[in-house]
Amino acid sequence: MRIAVDAMGGDNAPGVVVEGSILAAREYPFEILLVGPQAILEGYLKNYNIGKEKISLINATQYVLMDEIPADAVRKKRDSSMHVCARLIKSGRADAMVTAGNTAAALAISRSILGKLKGVSRPALASIIPNMNDATILLDVGANAGSCMPEHLLEFALMGDIYSREVLGKDKPRIGLLSVGEERTKGSSITKEALPLLEKAPINFIGNVEGKEIVNGGADVVVCDGFVGNAILKFAEGASVMFFHVIKTEINRSLSAKIGMLLAKKALKAFTKKLDYENYGGAPILGINGACIIGHGKSSANAIKSAIRVASEFVSRDVNKSIEKSLLEMKQKIDIQLLSNEEE
Amino acid sequence: MRIAVDAMGGDNAPGVVVEGSILAAREYPFEILLVGPQAILEGYLKNYNIGKEKISLINATQYVLMDEIPADAVRKKRDSSMHVCARLIKSGRADAMVTAGNTAAALAISRSILGKLKGVSRPALASIIPNMNDATILLDVGANAGSCMPEHLLEFALMGDIYSREVLGKDKPRIGLLSVGEERTKGSSITKEALPLLEKAPINFIGNVEGKEIVNGGADVVVCDGFVGNAILKFAEGASVMFFHVIKTEINRSLSAKIGMLLAKKALKAFTKKLDYENYGGAPILGINGACIIGHGKSSANAIKSAIRVASEFVSRDVNKSIEKSLLEMKQKIDIQLLSNEEE
Numbered sequence: 147m148r149i150a151v152d153a154m155g156g157d158n159a160p161g162v163v164v165e166g167s168i169l170a171a172r173e174y175p176f177e178i179l180l181v182g183p184q185a186i187l188e189g190y191l192k193n194y195n196i197g198k199e200k201i202s203l204i205n206a207t208q209y210v211l212m213d214e215i216p217a218d219a220v221r222k223k224r225d226s227s228m229h230v231c232a233r234l235i236k237s238g239r240a241d242a243m244v245t246a247g248n249t250a251a252a253l254a255i256s257r258s259i260l261g262k263l264k265g266v267s268r269p270a271l272a273s274i275i276p277n278m279n280d281a282t283i284l285l286d287v288g289a290n291a292g293s294c295m296p297e298h299l300l301e302f303a304l305m306g307d308i309y310s311r312e313v314l315g316k317d318k319p320r321i322g323l324l325s326v327g328e329e330r331t332k333g334s335s336i337t338k339e340a341l342p343l344l345e346k347a348p349i350n351f352i353g354n355v356e357g358k359e360i361v362n363g364g365a366d367v368v369v370c371d372g373f374v375g376n377a378i379l380k381f382a383e384g385a386s387v388m389f390f391h392v393i394k395t396e397i398n399r400s401l402s403a404k405i406g407m408l409l410a411k412k413a414l415k416a417f418t419k420k421l422d423y424e425n426y427g428g429a430p431i432l433g434i435n436g437a438c439i440i441g442h443g444k445s446s447a448n449a450i451k452s453a454i455r456v457a458s459e460f461v462s463r464d465v466n467k468s469i470e471k472s473l474l475e476m477k478q479k480i481d482i483q484l485l486s487n488e489e490e
Numbered sequence: 491m492r493i494a495v496d497a498m499g500g501d502n503a504p505g506v507v508v509e510g511s512i513l514a515a516r517e518y519p520f521e522i523l524l525v526g527p528q529a530i531l532e533g534y535l536k537n538y539n540i541g542k543e544k545i546s547l548i549n550a551t552q553y554v555l556m557d558e559i560p561a562d563a564v565r566k567k568r569d570s571s572m573h574v575c576a577r578l579i580k581s582g583r584a585d586a587m588v589t590a591g592n593t594a595a596a597l598a599i600s601r602s603i604l605g606k607l608k609g610v611s612r613p614a615l616a617s618i619i620p621n622m623n624d625a626t627i628l629l630d631v632g633a634n635a636g637s638c639m640p641e642h643l644l645e646f647a648l649m650g651d652i653y654s655r656e657v658l659g660k661d662k663p664r665i666g667l668l669s670v671g672e673e674r675t676k677g678s679s680i681t682k683e684a685l686p687l688l689e690k691a692p693i694n695f696i697g698n699v700e701g702k703e704i705v706n707g708g709a710d711v712v713v714c715d716g717f718v719g720n721a722i723l724k725f726a727e728g729a730s731v732m733f734f735h736v737i738k739t740e741i742n743r744s745l746s747a748k749i750g751m752l753l754a755k756k757a758l759k760a761f762t763k764k765l766d767y768e769n770y771g772g773a774p775i776l777g778i779n780g781a782c783i784i785g786h787g788k789s790s791a792n793a794i795k796s797a798i799r800v801a802s803e804f805v806s807r808d809v810n811k812s813i814e815k816s817l818l819e820m821k822q823k824i825d826i827q828l829l830s831n832e833e834e
Contacts, residue, residue, distance in 0.1 A: 292678020
């Protein structure tokens with residue numbers, strides 16, 4: 147298996163990306179294609195004692211900036227490391243790609259180069275959010291902002307179900323529809339229409355769920371429009387930063403508190419590790435004709451390594467084939483059911 | 491001033507509500523009308539040594555359950571403590587009401603009994619969310635789920651601006667429009683249309699903001715559709731519960747961590763106090779013809795006291811008069827500007 151890694155993506159690229167790629171190459175059996183300006187990457191690789199690791203450099207003369215407008219990145223940077231990664235998949239030279247770069251640009255570039263899977267009308271970005279017990283998949287978190295119709299939410303549910311089973315290894319993932327209350331009568335006109343569609347789908351649908359279910363372990367997959375999902379994801383990131391800032395400020399005011407924190411260091415580390423997105427290896431784009439995992443911009447080398455592992459699982463578990471199959475079957479089934487309803 | 495308090499609202503009602511009302515009556519100069527089944531409330535009041543405090547009991551034979559369907563509560567419980575509170579305002583016997591009961595029912599009942607303010611098309615529920623420095627108002631958080639048009643978001647911005655100035659005491663509140671990116675081109679079709687309206691409004695509008703701005707102190711007021719706001723609010727509550735659960739579990743595994751936490755106790759208390767919704771006294775409903783503050787279901791006696799104080803400020807600062815005036819002026823101004831644009 148070959149994974150293309152966008153060496154120029156992320157706040158700390160290419161340093162941590164190169165390091166993460168080497169960690170992955172040392173631990174896993176697959177080949178890493180490190181994509182970026184060759185001269186720069188060679189400089190970074192010199193720092194490592196590369197032996198048998200399977201790492202190749204693939205040259206890309208440009209790279210997408212973290213705050214670049216996606217449409218500009220798609221059109222004006224055709225030789226960016228992101229473009230090259232996607233083209234490596236398209237041409238069959240790579241099986242998957244990993245980038246910790248500009249999320250919106252990665253979505254736009256991978257969609258435009260790789261296209262959609264058969265039966266998918268809206269690819270979705272799925273985020274893996276730590277919960278009380280393990281992690282919940284929230285999708286869409288930004289590929290479709292405010293434009294999702296009920297049938298798109300149905301597609302998200304099916305794709306999230308497959309990812310939860312195949313990559314996160316859950317048996318019968320509980321799928322919830324994000325709404326403002328659990329009752330059937332609660333929600334927007336879109337979610338109210340989506341509810342009966344999801345009930346007919348061959349998934350373990352648990353009905354409407356509220357925002358708290360994303361983190362309390364009450365659902366394995368939560369589907370929503372990309373506008374809501376993105377707002378929640380950004381809120382969560384901001385809240386986490388705020389939380390640690392406020393706690394640090396208070397701790398630093400007192401010597402006994404500082405000593406206390408030292409004593410509790412191990413427990414606090416276990417705590418932060420448990421809630422760390424790094425363990426889940428980044429956000430997959432579901433529904434495109436290729437495997438693309440987007441890491442957090444602040445990804446550490448370990449997070450990059452995790453994302454590479456997840457990308458390989460995405461491929462080896464044949465997630466995309468399952469998505470196409472499931473969407474096809476479901477669409478036939480629901481059409482038949484809708485017809486039978488009409489005939490009654 | 492007279493504040494009607496729904497003694498039966500909240501997970502720990504009537505105990506903590508009675509206690510909070512007495513705390514308020516002892517500290518503040520206004521009169522409390524404690525509303526609920528008289529016999530029950532008399533039993534609770536017996537436990538207190540009531541002296542000069544101005545507390546009166548108002549009988550209500552019914553009360554709304556925390557999980558009752560709002561429409562049922564409105565129609566079938568016309569003598570509920572919530573209904574009676576709202577009618578006390580309507581008849582001029584109370585200036586404001588406070589409830590920590592079923593939020594959706596409180597919204598429905600207060601709207602149906604008190605009606606809307608002149609110029610308001612959609613009342614909104616505003617939540618006060620602790621941020622890096624103080625607190626940000628997020629609205630709407632559930633009065634309108636998925637049905638907000640651009641002009642409704644404009645109304646929310648104007649109402650949030652007034653509440654931020656008059657009750658939270660901010661000078662020139664920075665108002666943001668929740669979206670999926672700061673660029674003008676980002677967002678749903680609704681937020682894209684709302685953007686130019688907000689730019690024309692006589693407020694300190696800072697443009698599109700992301701979810702993180704709700705907590706990082708980058709905005710004083712963030713406006714959004716009630717579906718998104720509610721999802722974020724519920725997510726925040728769930729995340730906070732999850733966070734403390736996970737940290738407690740890890741701490742309890744180690745003796746040194748437990749000792750450490752004891753040493754840091756004061757700092758941790760300061761930290762939780764800083765992030766405690768209790769300090770902000772509950773969520774106001776903006777845009778109805780009356781002052782109604784909704785406390786958290788888990789409100790402590792102190793939180794009830796805060797909510798009573800906030801209710802009195804809502805009245806004494808004449809928030810509703812300002813809202814009517816502001817909406818009227820703005821609507822005239824924007825109409826004129828739209829006309830002048832068309833004439834160009």
